[in-house]
Amino acid sequence: MRRILVIRQCAFGDYMAARPFLVELRRLFPEAHITLATVTTYRYAVPEDLGDEVFVQETRGSLAEQWRSLRALEPVDILFDLADTSRSRVLTLMAPAAIKLGFPYRGVFNRLLYDVGLRRSNYHYEAEVLLDFLKVMGHKPRYPLDFAMPVHRQAESPRVIAYFPFASKAEKSLSLDSWCQLIDRAAREFPDYHHVLLEGHKAEESGDFLAEVAARQANVEVQPRMSLEALGPWMAGVSALVCGDTGVRNLALATHTPTLGIFFQTLPYRYWPRYEDLHEAVFLRSGEVPGSTDILQGLEELLTRVYPERGAPRQSVSDASS
Known part of the structure; x- marks a missing residue:
């Protein structure tokens, strides 16, 4: 796995919940180039320190500009859609990737968009749910979770x-x-x-x-x-x-x-x-x-x-x- 795309289009708190996933993703694929994909609305608190590149999907320009934005991504080996929004699904569809993973609320998207589709649970801590994508690959996440943040003593x-x-x-x-x-x-x-x-x-x-x-x-x-x-x-x-x-x-x-x-x-x-x-x-x-x-x-x-x-x-x- 040389190139990885992680789609996370969300607000401040959801970015915090995604940090252990990115920490463990780096442990699993230490040599990979990790691109974080977001949208112009949600630039605040993007965990840039845990990736190699940030891709900002154009959502405010003309249709032509938005289309060019979608086509700007280079091919990747694996794509993780951690957002399940209409915009993330479009990006997932358009992005060239060998393997695509996501957790859609609607099961139909498992067949249309993803090679691996996981069900999202609202009864477990969000940060742990995201780690299920890496458990599919046999990874063993560390506990307590590592957020790569200052730690309370x-x-x-x-x-x-x-x-x-x-x-x-x-x-x-x-x-x-x-x-x-x-x-x-x-x-x-x-x-x-x-x-x-x-x-x-x-x-x-x-x-x-x-x-x-x-x-x-x-x-x-x-x-x-x-x-x-x-x-x-x-x-x-x-x-x-x-x-x-x-x-x-x-x-x-x-x-x-x-x-x-x-x-x-x-x-x-x-x-x-x-x-x-x-x-x-x-x-x-x-x-x-x-x-x-x-x-x-x-x-x-x-x-x-x-x-x-x-x-x-x-x-x-x-x-x-x-």
Whole structure:
């Protein structure tokens, strides 16, 4: 295998989930030239450090320009379609490859596009599902998964709990009022921890809404937005991250930082690694939004399990205020 094409047209969090696949792909074919294919919309966080070349499929120009873009790829020995979008299927069809692998949601594409088609499961962590393509070839992935990212060190981490209250869609996260109430209560009930709200890279992902809580609670602050290069090491240095279904949580998973995920719009299992006992998911079987009591109980259980040497992390409100 001298030339390999990996199609992954997705957002920040999904790129994070693809990193172990790329690490293990390099282990399996150390001499191969690996091209990562994306589209103009999703250039942010492309794992360029794990490939040799990035191919950007033209999706905004004229039909002629888009056609030329599709025909620009050189022949490859093997193609992995890790996206299963209409654009990735067109690229898979047009790209000259000796072997094509994908996991289409519709079985008909197994016969039309792929030599090997695998079923995608929504009940296993996405990063592990992607490794099935390499297991087909007899490869033995290493565990815990290697994301080629800074790694959290439990013994050295300061008592900092990070919160990321934003998501790609507002309905996938708690309301800002709910986040204020949650962090305010967490600051009182977990007084030995510093509680830091992380701003997002978008202008509207500001922490200004927490100003009143930060002024009232000495152990609450807002971390201004930072670059992706700085975010990885910073995330690896906190004790835990509390957030919803977001790309930032996927980054925390990639650094093996303990996480408490809050789920109600999406199934938790696809974003919940079970190969290491560092992650917990808060969700209700009814599909309702978890309340502060559910979330803080989950946080207490997570911190107790991951950092038993620190003792009980939570105090009652009366004890915390005394």
